[in-house]
Amino acid sequence: MGRSDGEMILLWTLPVVGVVWLSAFLLFPGFVQPMSPTLSAEEVAAFYRDPENLPRIRYSMILFNWFAVGLIPILALIVLQIRRMAHRTPIFSYAIIACAAGGPTIFLMANLFWLTAAFRPMRDPQLTLMFNDLAWVTFSSQVGFLIAQNVILALAIHLDRQARPVFQRWVAHFNLVVAVLLVPAAFTGAAMTGPIAWDGLLTFWVRNLAIGLWIVVMAVVLRQAIERQRVEGETVAA
Amino acid sequence: MTSTAGGVPDEPSSPLRKIAWHWRHDEKRELWIGWWTLVVFYNLYGLLFFVIARTQPPPQPTLAPSEIAQWFDDRRHGLIYGYAIVFIVGGATAIMNATLAYTMRRMSVSRAFAYSYLVIYALATLPGMLIMGVVCTVGAMRPDRDPELMSWLYDFAFLSFEGTMGVFLIGSLVWMVAVLLDRNRVFPRWFAYLNLCNALTEVVVAPAWIFKDGAFAWDGTIAWWINMGVFVTYTTAFLTLLRRMILREDFGTGPLPELARDEAQEPSGSLEAAR
Numbered sequence: 113m114g115r116s117d118g119e120m121i122l123l124w125t126l127p128v129v130g131v132v133w134l135s136a137f138l139l140f141p142g143f144v145q146p147m148s149p150t151l152s153a154e155e156v157a158a159f160y161r162d163p164e165n166l167p168r169i170r171y172s173m174i175l176f177n178w179f180a181v182g183l184i185p186i187l188a189l190i191v192l193q194i195r196r197m198a199h200r201t202p203i204f205s206y207a208i209i210a211c212a213a214g215g216p217t218i219f220l221m222a223n224l225f226w227l228t229a230a231f232r233p234m235r236d237p238q239l240t241l242m243f244n245d246l247a248w249v250t251f252s253s254q255v256g257f258l259i260a261q262n263v264i265l266a267l268a269i270h271l272d273r274q275a276r277p278v279f280q281r282w283v284a285h286f287n288l289v290v291a292v293l294l295v296p297a298a299f300t301g302a303a304m305t306g307p308i309a310w311d312g313l314l315t316f317w318v319r320n321l322a323i324g325l326w327i328v329v330m331a332v333v334l335r336q337a338i339e340r341q342r343v344e345g346e347t348v349a350a
Numbered sequence: 351m352t353s354t355a356g357g358v359p360d361e362p363s364s365p366l367r368k369i370a371w372h373w374r375h376d377e378k379r380e381l382w383i384g385w386w387t388l389v390v391f392y393n394l395y396g397l398l399f400f401v402i403a404r405t406q407p408p409p410q411p412t413l414a415p416s417e418i419a420q421w422f423d424d425r426r427h428g429l430i431y432g433y434a435i436v437f438i439v440g441g442a443t444a445i446m447n448a449t450l451a452y453t454m455r456r457m458s459v460s461r462a463f464a465y466s467y468l469v470i471y472a473l474a475t476l477p478g479m480l481i482m483g484v485v486c487t488v489g490a491m492r493p494d495r496d497p498e499l500m501s502w503l504y505d506f507a508f509l510s511f512e513g514t515m516g517v518f519l520i521g522s523l524v525w526m527v528a529v530l531l532d533r534n535r536v537f538p539r540w541f542a543y544l545n546l547c548n549a550l551t552e553v554v555v556a557p558a559w560i561f562k563d564g565a566f567a568w569d570g571t572i573a574w575w576i577n578m579g580v581f582v583t584y585t586t587a588f589l590t591l592l593r594r595m596i597l598r599e600d601f602g603t604g605p606l607p608e609l610a611r612d613e614a615q616e617p618s619g620s621l622e623a624a625r
Binding site: 149199200201202203204206207208209210211213214217218221238239241242245246249250253254255256257258259260261263264267271295298299300301302304 | 377378379380381383384427429430431433434435436437438439440441442443444445447448449451452455464468469471472473475476480481483484485487488490491492495496499503601
């Protein structure tokens with residue numbers, strides 16, 4: 113077992129984590145048809161009190177609580193690829209390490225707010241509404257670390273000037289496009305309806321699909337890079 | 351990467367071409383990207399927190415719930431749009447902290463210093479900035495919320511922001527010890543003591559968790575005004591020292607060479623605002 117075998121094992125955890133995330137997403141009754149910010153406190157309380165919803169809210173959020181950090185090994189693999197790039201300093205790999213914990217921690221905060229709201233659904237509806245607001249605003253608006261990850265990766269790829277760069281140029285451009293798609297979600301507090309609202313086209317669908325697409329595309333190019341590294345390692349050894 | 355001396359054209363004079371030249375040929379471009387990010391974002395954060403969101407200087411902790419609801423209402427759009435911009439650019443702290451961590455890697459000290467600093471400050475972004483933004487957004491988006499709950503959001507926002515101390519306390523001390531131990535002369539010794547001053551401001555802010563008015567409250571002379579003064583001095587100092595470090599950088603592992611006089615005077619040669 114070489115070093116790259118371990119990296120391949122880490123990479124193949126991603127499909128498993130992906131399936132768990134997708135199941136949790138479908139299980140949470142507030143995602144499939146995203147909850148509207150226009151619901152009144154009583155309606156939000158009724159959502160949590162509904163005996164059909166309550167177990168699904170709890171189980172889906174417990175799944176997310178277990179697996180939210182599942183992306184970190186993949187980011188660690190990206191860090192290793194950045195280290196192979198033709199840079200003069202480790203600044204870009206440091207920066208991705210700095211981002212790696214940020215995204216999952218923020219998602220965990222949102223997760224805690226949802227679970228706390230579901231823990232005592234008979235609480236004053238105003239309190240349930242506040243926890244629900246905190247969960248949705250944290251979940252929707254916190255795109256900063258993801259945008260930074262994309263931009264830093266794009267910069268690192270652009271400055272990787274060698275005959276056979278680790279990632280091809282289009283990966284940098286793809287990352288910048290994803291960064292742009294994430295921007296509108298930051299403004300989610302500004303609207304209760306329409307595309308910017310937390311259940312809207314841009315903030316909910318475009319943002320989440322962009323994140324999903326990013327994970328899939330990066331997994332594919334990572335796999336190619338690790339495979340290539342493995343072949344090159346064998347050539348050197350032979 | 352290695353630009354051969356023969357193949358590199360002279361640096362042009364027009365600003366845009368200058369940036370392009372540095373992007374292509376400057377061996378220190380990664381460091382300059384970090385430095386410019388630090389300069390641009392510290393200024394931007396100042397503008398966002400003080401002018402647009404108007405959450406700094408902080409309001410009084412003694413406001414009544416109805417006054418707090420009014421406070422949210424008065425700056426509703428500033429809070430929502432100001433913090434939206436903070437959320438978009440907030441991740442830039444990653445590249446900023448990576449650049450500052452690099453200063454410790456260039457020192458003759460263990461890598462543990464750079465890694466500790468990097469992780470501590472990555473963590474600091476949440477309680478030091480983002481939680482406040484989320485909570486203020488939640489407060490601003492429903493003006494009709496029960497004032498008692500608005501009051502809880504207000505306390506949470508300001509206490510999480512002002513009262514998160516340990517990350518900056520330990521982070522500054524890590525940097526201080528690294529500077530004191532370093533034999534590569536990356537930073538002067540006085541900067542180590544400035545780190546100590548910054549660390550001490552985090553000690554004296556602790557009473558903000560206890561007092562609601564007076565010098566020690568979160569808007570008080572000690573907890574806020576003196577601390578902000580030290581912070582601005584500290585930031586200006588390390589931005590200046592970092593710039594000098596980059597100019598002196600030789601990508602070696604030994605002591606950093608000193609700057610020749612004319613190099614130190616020349617303010618240009620650092621246009622790498624590309625982002």
